[in-house]
Amino acid sequence: MQFHEAAARAVTEELPPEIVDLINESNEVGVNLDSHLGVTYTAAGPNGVTMRLEISDKHLQPWGVTHGGIYAALGESAGSVAAYIAAGAGPAVMGTSNHTDFLRPSKKGDVIVTTARPEHVGRTTQLWRIEHRNERTGKLVALTHLKTAVVPEPVVDSKPNGKEEGSRG
Template sequence: MAEYTDEEKAAYKKKKAAVMARMVELLGRVNSGELTDAESAELAAMFEGAGAGLDHTLGVKYVAFAPELVLELTVTRDHVQPWGITNGGVYASLGESAGSFAGFIAAGGTSSVMGITNSTNFLRPSTPGDVIRSTAHPVHTGRTSQLWRIEHVNAASGKLLATTELRTVVAARG
């Protein structure tokens, strides 16, 4: 296991703080409706460059942050059940990611937003090669709780594949 010097640790923390500050700045621009296409691409690159977590493992790409949060996933053989259709857990995960991140933006980027209930309904299958586009729609964005409806569609056909209803809690960062 690699050992890091105090200087390397300090440099990492400084870089992380700068990235977080820029992310909060961009999220503020999302909320004010002033986010440019270039800034949206910069924000998406921040997530793709993070290189950690389930979104990275699944291959999630953030496409848009305003007016609604949109993400996409190209289905591969790694996402399917033994008989070749997308595992339902993929849709539930996409719903959790889209709704939680949309909730984080709605809360101003200053609070922790966590899913507390995830109900995903499967309507039609997708298979390797299909692109799932998930869009988070606010139902209720309260001070301490939120409710999001996420629609998962086949990007090529526009057909609805699944829906997720995600209830979140908004908590102050400690």
């Protein structure tokens, strides 16, 4: 089962752990940001998505705390997967705004649990609240609000740079 098949199933039911593991296996091929960060999805269903990340040296600022961009990226990933599921796992979704507040630091060895829950799910737009919590303390370390657009048509143009061959644009 591939990601899209798992997401289609998650539209109507909370995925069992063995199916969530298949989503993680699809990340292991190293072709997306989640795989480069080391994200592990732990839950996916019609009411949201949860993932976890153990903070390592590659996630840190020079002074030893987690880079804020990690939380923004986790929010975008969790929210986008949740939005895709909420849209019926058919149309593409893409983020239109990502606002992440950083509330307290985390460091190497901390495990961050990121959970995306819907605030608004409409036909063309969605708004997601994504909490990032320290697994050990349970404390909220960052909070993301992600707005997404639902795009029913393909978003990839088959022509380079969107221009006809031989066109000067």
